[in-house]
Amino acid sequence: MPRLPLPRTVLPRRLPLGSPFPLLLLACSFALAAYAGVRLFADDWFGVALWIVGSALLHDLVLVPLYGLADRVVVRGLGAAGQRGRTPYVRVPAALSLLLLLVWFPLISGMTAQRYQLATGLSPDGFLTRWLLITAALFGGSALLLAFRVRRAAKQRPPASH
Amino acid sequence: MAAGQAGRQRFVMGGAPFSGRPAAYGRDMRDPSRLPTSPGFWRSPLRGTWFTSVLGLVLLVGITVLFVTGLVSYAAYNPDLSPVNDMTPDKGVLGFYLFAWPSGPVWLYRFTQGLHVTLGVTLVPVLLAKLWSVVPKLFTLPPARSVTHALERISLLLLVGGGLFEFTTGVLNVQLDYVFPGSFYPLHFYGAWVFFAAFLAHAALKTPTALRAVRHRVRDESELAAPCPDAPTVSRRGALGLVGGGSLLLFLTTVGQSLGGPFRRTALLAPHGTADPGGGPNGFQINKTAAYAGVTAADTHEDNWRLVVTGRTGTVRLSRARLLQLPLHSASLPIACVEGWSTADQWWHGVRLRDLAALVGYDGDPPDVLVESLQSHGAFRRAALRANQVADGRSLLALYVNGEELSPDHGHPARIIVPAAPGVLNTKWVARLTFGDL
Incomplete structure (x- = not known):
């Protein structure tokens, strides 16, 4: 039976192998990962797979776009007010505060308060207050720094430019 | 002085007249740069080989220390002594290095485990910044240029997923938030080996590039850099400073729980920071009441x-x-x-x-x-x-x-x-x- 000649672009091109050293290295890496992975997935494979794949997806498809968007809103908002250069004075304290919230969320939100108190004998109440105080200090410090720099810039301006 | 000058420089740089080019609004909906698979979608002027390399090299050292101190902690439990000490009886060759844990110096475990946890918490912003800096590569097309490239991308899923899994389980466990799917010990131990397997391959493949980039200060000519970046509001050094500042803040509000004494008061957000339970001779930290x-x-x-x-x-x-x-x-x-x-x-x-x-x-x-x-x-x-x-x-x-x-x-x-x-x-x-x- 005569074969119809297909245009070259439609034919699936064979994937080239690539360089051999990385290939070998990745094979070794996968072998070790599989050896440990079999044990990691032994008890609750679905739960663990959900956590590993889910954490990568949650980070890359939710967390990163979310803080990228938040940053863009701040930059655009300040830009609209003609203050784009002052973005860092908002961005830095906000980023640091959110970082602390992200890392210590179970303690700050109080979601483990009961177990925490019963296990350690410590009060679970201070975390939210302390995080809020640190946040206030970060924004306060940033505002003071901005005020200081604006003042200094005004002083250094030659009087003729008024 | 230097800080003031740098600050002013940033101020001037950011304060330069906004180009006014309505970047997103003017573009047609069919414009391919609206899709994350297009390099033009990514606008941050910070991304680039140098930025990623600096963060990568910090993680190369930091994660190696985390892995080694983790293995040390595993050995400290003497899991090969008795089944009651062994939370991972199926470890096989992964326990190849186990040894009889010494009974001195008395601060040995205090030091190795304090280092493991404090460093892990401190590296969170570095990990996040590193992942942010390479996120466009997740969407790169075609999905695979070669078999090697395809495998490398699969390996990256283990690297990113495994890394986030290790940091997340660790950070949750120290806060007694046992929401992960199973017992902490086997998850964190086997997870560490899966992650480290991918980490080793990634480090072997990328460290030469990273070292070259940092040594020769390679800046923009890379697939990581945005082809048409927005005007910067911060320099790359400034962004690294923010990451370092985040690490410093986490370090300073955590390390006190491992130093003890008067330093405990400084650990404002760490689980065993700020206060001791009760007073008197028995007024020191309790694991389980x-x-x-x-x-x-x-x-x-x-x-x-x-x-x-x-x-x-x-x-x-x-x-x-x-x-x-x-x-x-x-x-x-x-x-x-x-x-x-x-x-x-x-x-x-x-x-x-x-x-x-x-x-x-x-x-x-x-x-x-x-x-x-x-x-x-x-x-x-x-x-x-x-x-x-x-x-x-x-x-x-x-x-x-x-x-x-x-x-x-x-x-x-x-x-x-x-x-x-x-x-x-x-x-x-x-x-x-x-x-x-x-």
Whole structure:
């Protein structure tokens, strides 16, 4: 039976192998990962797979776009007010505060308060207050720094430019 | 001065007249740069080989230290001594390096585990920044240029997923938030090996590029850099400064829980920071209270409690009064938890473990010991200590701490205290000691 000649672009091109050293290295890496992975997935494979794949997806498809968007809103908002250069004075304290919230969320939100108190004998109440105080200090410090720099810039301006 | 100048420079740079080019609004909906698969979608002027390389090299060192201190912590549990110490009995060759954990210096586990947890927390912003800096590569098309490239991208899923899994389980566990799918020990241990397998391959493939980029200050000519970046609001150095500042802030609000003493007050958000429970001689950090462990006052009452010691020559039952007639010794030892927090040295007073071994026929040749607690639940209510730990003169069945009887939460009527051992092997509310080779 005569074969119809297909245009070259439609034919699936064979994937080239690539360089051999990385290939070998990745094979070794996968072998070790599989050896440990079999044990990691032994008890609750679905739960663990959900956590590993889910954490990568949650980070890359939710967390990163979310803080990228938040940053863009701040930059655009300040830009609209003609203050784009002052973005860092908002961005830095906000980023640091959110970082602390992200890392210590179970303690700050109080979601483990009961177990925490019963296990350690410590009060679970201070975390939210302390995080809020640190946040206030970060924004306060940033505002003071901005005020200081604006003042200094005004002083250094030659009087003729008024 | 320098900081002021840099600040002013940024101020001027950011304050330059906004180009006014309505970047997003002017573009047609069919414009391919609206899709993340297009390089033009990514607008941050910060991304680039140099930025990613600096973060990558920090993680290369940091994660190696995390992995090694993690393996050290695993060895500190003496998992090959007895099944009761082994939360990962299927480890196979992954336990190839295990060794008899030494009983000194007394601060050994305090140091290695404090380093593991504090460094892990400190590296969170570096990890996040590194992942942010390479996120466009997740969407690169075509999905694979070669078989090697395809495998490398699959390996990256293990790297990113595994890395986030390790950091997340660690950070949740120290906050007692046990939401992960299973027991922390096997998840964090096997997860570490999966992650490290991908990490090794990635480091071998990328470190040369990263070193070259940092040495020769390669800046923009890379697939990581945005082809048409927005005007910057911060320099790359400034962005690295923010990452470093985040790490410093986390470090300063965490490390105090591992330093103890007056520094504990500085650990504002760490689980065992700011305050000690109660006051007085027993006012130091508690891992699990008596109430949590299900130990009641009736269990430990003078009339009910007996220590059962078994060995070569049979079994003896000792009341607390009888124990107090044995030679009592003192040792200054810390409590150091796998969660990274620790206490300064406490002054313990009690009976040497090797003297108790001698009572049951091991005079001068103390063997291993299996310690059993009164507590009704908890993974380590039974724990094994190795002969070298039993033989150490500072290893005690403590009855007093800092000159006072142990409080219920610190293990009244008697607890184990062993130099350099993970806190959870210092069994509280001890009911039974079985000496013999395990």
